[in-house]
Amino acid sequence: MSKTDSDETYPERIKAGSDRMRRFFSLFGIRSAEMERERSEDK
Amino acid sequence: MYDRQVATLENIDDKAMRTTRTAVLILGFIAGALTAAGPDSVSDLSIVPTIIGSFGTLAVSGSAFMGVGIYTVTEYPVEIREGDLRSAGRAPRSAWLDGAIGRLDDASTSIQAEIERNAEYLEVAQLLLITGSSSLLYATAVTVAARSFGVSPGEQTAAVVIGATLMAVVLWGRVKLRDRKSRSR
Numbered sequence: 001m002s003k004t005d006s007d008e009t010y011p012e013r014i015k016a017g018s019d020r021m022r023r024f025f026s027l028f029g030i031r032s033a034e035m036e037r038e039r040s041e042d043k
Numbered sequence: 044m045y046d047r048q049v050a051t052l053e054n055i056d057d058k059a060m061r062t063t064r065t066a067v068l069i070l071g072f073i074a075g076a077l078t079a080a081g082p083d084s085v086s087d088l089s090i091v092p093t094i095i096g097s098f099g100t101l102a103v104s105g106s107a108f109m110g111v112g113i114y115t116v117t118e119y120p121v122e123i124r125e126g127d128l129r130s131a132g133r134a135p136r137s138a139w140l141d142g143a144i145g146r147l148d149d150a151s152t153s154i155q156a157e158i159e160r161n162a163e164y165l166e167v168a169q170l171l172l173i174t175g176s177s178s179l180l181y182a183t184a185v186t187v188a189a190r191s192f193g194v195s196p197g198e199q200t201a202a203v204v205i206g207a208t209l210m211a212v213v214l215w216g217r218v219k220l221r222d223r224k225s226r227s228r
Contacts, residue, residue, distance in 0.1 A: 018115070021115045021116075022115065022116050022118075025112040025115055025116050026116070028108075028112065030109065030112035030113070030116055030164060031116060031160075032116045032117060032118040032157060032160065033118075033153060033156035033157040033159075033160045034118050034120075034153065034157070035116070035118075036160070037156075
Protein backbone atom coordinates (compact mmCIF):
# COMPACT_ATOMS: atom_id res chain seq x y z
CA MET A 1 0.00 0.00 0.00
CA SER A 2 1.43 3.37 -0.98
CA LYS A 3 1.70 6.23 1.49
CA THR A 4 -0.62 9.19 1.00
CA ASP A 5 0.33 12.78 1.89
CA SER A 6 -1.63 12.57 5.15
CA ASP A 7 0.24 9.38 6.17
CA GLU A 8 3.60 11.14 5.95
CA THR A 9 5.17 12.16 9.23
CA TYR A 10 6.33 15.75 9.75
CA PRO A 11 10.08 15.06 9.18
CA GLU A 12 9.22 13.04 6.04
CA ARG A 13 7.17 15.93 4.69
CA ILE A 14 10.01 18.37 5.43
CA LYS A 15 12.47 16.08 3.65
CA ALA A 16 10.14 15.67 0.66
CA GLY A 17 9.86 19.47 0.44
CA SER A 18 13.63 19.91 0.61
CA ASP A 19 14.11 17.26 -2.06
CA ARG A 20 11.61 19.02 -4.32
CA MET A 21 13.52 22.30 -3.89
CA ARG A 22 16.82 20.52 -4.56
CA ARG A 23 15.36 19.04 -7.77
CA PHE A 24 14.16 22.52 -8.79
CA PHE A 25 17.59 24.08 -8.30
CA SER A 26 19.26 21.14 -10.05
CA LEU A 27 17.39 22.20 -13.21
CA PHE A 28 19.54 25.34 -13.13
CA GLY A 29 22.75 23.43 -12.48
CA ILE A 30 22.90 24.10 -8.72
CA ARG A 31 23.43 20.68 -7.14
CA SER A 32 24.90 19.31 -3.95
CA ALA A 33 28.01 17.13 -4.24
CA GLU A 34 25.90 14.09 -3.37
CA MET A 35 23.39 14.83 -6.15
CA GLU A 36 26.23 15.40 -8.61
CA ARG A 37 27.78 12.05 -7.65
CA GLU A 38 24.43 10.24 -8.11
CA ARG A 39 23.96 12.00 -11.45
CA SER A 40 27.38 10.94 -12.75
CA GLU A 41 26.74 7.35 -11.57
CA ASP A 42 23.41 7.29 -13.46
CA LYS A 43 25.08 8.36 -16.72
CA MET B 44 38.36 17.76 11.91
CA TYR B 45 34.75 16.90 10.97
CA ASP B 46 33.44 19.64 13.31
CA ARG B 47 35.62 22.18 11.53
CA GLN B 48 34.33 21.01 8.13
CA VAL B 49 30.73 21.36 9.31
CA ALA B 50 31.53 24.86 10.61
CA THR B 51 33.08 25.79 7.22
CA LEU B 52 30.02 24.55 5.35
CA GLU B 53 27.72 26.47 7.72
CA ASN B 54 29.89 29.54 7.21
CA ILE B 55 29.53 29.26 3.41
CA ASP B 56 25.74 28.86 3.74
CA ASP B 57 25.66 31.88 6.04
CA LYS B 58 27.60 33.96 3.51
CA ALA B 59 25.25 32.80 0.75
CA MET B 60 22.28 33.91 2.85
CA ARG B 61 23.87 37.31 3.46
CA THR B 62 24.63 37.65 -0.27
CA THR B 63 20.97 36.92 -1.02
CA ARG B 64 19.83 39.43 1.61
CA THR B 65 22.02 42.16 0.07
CA ALA B 66 20.83 41.32 -3.46
CA VAL B 67 17.18 41.39 -2.39
CA LEU B 68 17.72 44.78 -0.70
CA ILE B 69 19.25 46.19 -3.90
CA LEU B 70 16.37 44.79 -5.97
CA GLY B 71 13.94 46.36 -3.50
CA PHE B 72 15.63 49.76 -3.90
CA ILE B 73 15.42 49.45 -7.70
CA ALA B 74 11.74 48.52 -7.56
CA GLY B 75 11.08 51.36 -5.10
CA ALA B 76 12.96 53.91 -7.24
CA LEU B 77 11.15 52.85 -10.41
CA THR B 78 7.79 52.99 -8.68
CA ALA B 79 8.52 56.43 -7.22
CA ALA B 80 9.85 57.82 -10.50
CA GLY B 81 6.78 56.75 -12.46
CA PRO B 82 6.16 54.68 -15.58
CA ASP B 83 8.06 57.04 -17.95
CA SER B 84 11.27 56.93 -15.91
CA VAL B 85 12.84 54.11 -17.90
CA SER B 86 11.83 55.38 -21.34
CA ASP B 87 13.38 58.79 -20.47
CA LEU B 88 16.78 57.16 -19.99
CA SER B 89 19.19 56.88 -22.91
CA ILE B 90 20.13 53.48 -24.32
CA VAL B 91 23.53 53.00 -22.58
CA PRO B 92 22.34 53.37 -18.96
CA THR B 93 19.22 51.32 -19.79
CA ILE B 94 21.27 48.39 -21.13
CA ILE B 95 23.88 48.58 -18.34
CA GLY B 96 21.21 49.02 -15.65
CA SER B 97 19.18 46.09 -16.99
CA PHE B 98 22.30 43.93 -17.07
CA GLY B 99 23.06 44.97 -13.47
CA THR B 100 19.53 44.13 -12.34
CA LEU B 101 19.73 40.72 -14.01
CA ALA B 102 23.12 40.03 -12.41
CA VAL B 103 21.84 41.00 -8.94
CA SER B 104 18.72 38.82 -9.46
CA GLY B 105 21.00 35.95 -10.54
CA SER B 106 23.08 36.42 -7.40
CA ALA B 107 19.96 36.28 -5.20
CA PHE B 108 18.75 33.14 -6.96
CA MET B 109 22.13 31.44 -6.64
CA GLY B 110 22.37 32.40 -2.97
CA VAL B 111 19.03 30.75 -2.22
CA GLY B 112 20.12 27.73 -4.27
CA ILE B 113 23.37 27.35 -2.34
CA TYR B 114 21.84 27.02 1.09
CA THR B 115 18.85 25.04 -0.17
CA VAL B 116 20.81 22.28 -1.90
CA THR B 117 23.40 21.87 0.87
CA GLU B 118 23.35 18.34 2.26
CA TYR B 119 25.06 17.53 5.52
CA PRO B 120 26.20 13.91 5.59
CA VAL B 121 24.88 11.91 8.54
CA GLU B 122 27.90 10.37 10.22
CA ILE B 123 25.97 8.33 12.81
CA ARG B 124 22.49 7.04 11.99
CA GLU B 125 19.68 6.03 14.33
CA GLY B 126 20.26 2.33 13.56
CA ASP B 127 23.91 2.66 14.57
CA LEU B 128 22.91 3.99 17.98
CA ARG B 129 20.41 1.15 18.45
CA SER B 130 23.08 -1.43 17.63
CA ALA B 131 25.57 0.20 20.02
CA GLY B 132 24.56 -1.99 22.93
CA ARG B 133 24.53 -5.25 20.93
CA ALA B 134 27.78 -5.08 18.91
CA PRO B 135 31.14 -5.48 20.63
CA ARG B 136 32.58 -2.06 21.48
CA SER B 137 35.66 -2.39 19.23
CA ALA B 138 33.58 -3.54 16.21
CA TRP B 139 31.11 -0.70 16.74
CA LEU B 140 33.95 1.84 17.01
CA ASP B 141 35.58 0.49 13.83
CA GLY B 142 32.29 0.95 11.97
CA ALA B 143 31.75 4.43 13.43
CA ILE B 144 35.25 5.58 12.45
CA GLY B 145 34.70 4.31 8.90
CA ARG B 146 31.40 6.18 8.65
CA LEU B 147 32.98 9.34 10.07
CA ASP B 148 35.71 9.06 7.43
CA ASP B 149 33.05 8.71 4.67
CA ALA B 150 31.14 11.70 6.07
CA SER B 151 34.34 13.77 6.20
CA THR B 152 35.13 12.93 2.55
CA SER B 153 31.63 13.76 1.31
CA ILE B 154 31.38 17.00 3.32
CA GLN B 155 34.70 18.14 1.80
CA ALA B 156 33.23 17.68 -1.70
CA GLU B 157 30.18 19.67 -0.59
CA ILE B 158 32.39 22.48 0.79
CA GLU B 159 34.34 22.75 -2.46
CA ARG B 160 31.17 22.79 -4.54
CA ASN B 161 29.40 25.39 -2.39
CA ALA B 162 32.52 27.58 -2.29
CA GLU B 163 32.55 27.63 -6.11
CA TYR B 164 28.85 28.56 -6.24
CA LEU B 165 29.40 31.29 -3.62
CA GLU B 166 32.22 32.76 -5.70
CA VAL B 167 29.87 33.01 -8.70
CA ALA B 168 27.06 34.49 -6.57
CA GLN B 169 29.38 37.13 -5.12
CA LEU B 170 30.87 37.90 -8.52
CA LEU B 171 27.36 38.41 -9.90
CA LEU B 172 26.47 40.66 -6.96
CA ILE B 173 29.56 42.84 -7.34
CA THR B 174 29.20 43.01 -11.16
CA GLY B 175 25.50 43.81 -10.86
CA SER B 176 25.93 46.52 -8.24
CA SER B 177 28.87 48.07 -10.15
CA SER B 178 26.78 48.14 -13.34
CA LEU B 179 23.87 49.75 -11.51
CA LEU B 180 26.20 52.31 -9.94
CA TYR B 181 27.72 53.06 -13.33
CA ALA B 182 24.30 53.42 -14.99
CA THR B 183 23.21 55.83 -12.24
CA ALA B 184 26.45 57.85 -12.38
CA VAL B 185 26.27 58.15 -16.18
CA THR B 186 22.64 59.32 -16.03
CA VAL B 187 23.35 61.87 -13.28
CA ALA B 188 26.44 63.19 -15.13
CA ALA B 189 24.50 63.41 -18.41
CA ARG B 190 21.72 65.43 -16.77
CA SER B 191 24.12 67.65 -14.77
CA PHE B 192 26.83 68.39 -17.37
CA GLY B 193 25.15 67.50 -20.65
CA VAL B 194 27.77 64.87 -21.64
CA SER B 195 25.99 62.04 -23.42
CA PRO B 196 26.21 58.55 -21.80
CA GLY B 197 27.77 57.22 -25.03
CA GLU B 198 30.62 59.75 -24.80
CA GLN B 199 31.09 59.03 -21.11
CA THR B 200 31.24 55.27 -21.78
CA ALA B 201 33.74 55.79 -24.59
CA ALA B 202 35.89 57.90 -22.23
CA VAL B 203 35.69 55.22 -19.50
CA VAL B 204 36.58 52.42 -21.95
CA ILE B 205 39.56 54.37 -23.34
CA GLY B 206 40.69 55.30 -19.80
CA ALA B 207 40.39 51.71 -18.57
CA THR B 208 42.30 50.41 -21.62
CA LEU B 209 45.10 52.93 -21.06
CA MET B 210 45.27 52.03 -17.37
CA ALA B 211 45.38 48.30 -18.21
CA VAL B 212 48.23 48.92 -20.70
CA VAL B 213 50.18 50.96 -18.12
CA LEU B 214 49.68 48.30 -15.41
CA TRP B 215 50.63 45.51 -17.81
CA GLY B 216 53.78 47.47 -18.81
CA ARG B 217 54.72 47.95 -15.14
CA VAL B 218 54.29 44.23 -14.41
CA LYS B 219 56.41 43.29 -17.43
CA LEU B 220 59.10 45.82 -16.39
CA ARG B 221 59.17 44.42 -12.84
CA ASP B 222 59.47 40.86 -14.22
CA ARG B 223 62.39 41.89 -16.45
CA LYS B 224 64.14 43.65 -13.54
CA SER B 225 63.69 40.66 -11.21
CA ARG B 226 65.02 38.30 -13.90
CA SER B 227 68.12 40.46 -14.59
CA ARG B 228 69.05 40.45 -10.84
